[in-house]
Amino acid sequence: MKWWQGLWGASDIAIAPMQRSDAVEASDIHRVLFARPWTDGEIADLLGTANVFGFAAPEASARGGAMTGFVLLRTAADEAEILTIAVRPEWQGHGVGARLMAHVLAHAHRERLASVFLEVGETNAAAAALYRKLGFAVVGDRPEYYRGTSETRTRALVMRHDVTPVRKAR
Template sequence: MIDFLFPRPRIVIEAVGPDEADALADIHAEAFSRSWSADDFAALSGDRRVFSLGLRRHSTFWPPRLVGFVLVRVAADEAEILSIAVHGASRGRGHGRLLMDEALRRLYRERVESCFLEVDRDNRTAVGLYESLGFETVGERKSYYRRDEGPAGAALVMRLKLR
């Protein structure tokens, strides 16, 4: 009865473009201490080798809201996850996995062989997600992530073989 009166929000993953650069920058700034600007997102969205997928919550009572995104660059038979972020209030609901699953399906359809990403070694939630998707650590970049306080953090370089 409650679902009838208050239906659950519908989740939709779709392409996002340069016209949503401000929203992407807002989500990124909320997720990372070193954020990218709307101009950065607009420039990346204009690159023909880059695709962006956004996750929107469609609610009965409010307009659709962009709550997460993944940004991917494809070069020949390899791809790189440039960034993925989910708004803080929407974390812990599997939205990051949904975004990654859809991005990886698209890469597979495009016959991409391998997908790479970099992740802060100390971000256990993200590392766990990527490992659960089959990514393996293939390298480490020491002192890669600058921190406001304390020493710089290491980046794990991870790869998923899609074929």
């Protein structure tokens, strides 16, 4: 961690729509965090696909404007699915992921989406705790879904956040 991160934290991070030109930087972050990272070409292709978009969390431009994290989403009908979210290791625990997720939920509310889905590895306790704190609940699982760096596989928890209240039938 850089000394100044403790001083500024995530409050000095802006959230901005991702562009295809952000793919290289996003891929660099993804590569550090995932056993099967996405390439810059894959991320750029996703961002060029209808109904797929993302948000980036760049540092303040006074410090270079480097991306600290990002989230990619896909919408279908009245739902959104978080395809991936990644925060640089040195920025984890400083609220960047929470800021990105809060932005996603605010966007979902503005767009009148009914729900947001995501998957998280059962061993990723910090992320699962953040999602629960934000109102996500486990609605299913996918056994042996994620492949680790070895031959082991980990279960994915499928989580949902209901954005708009479900209307009861009369």
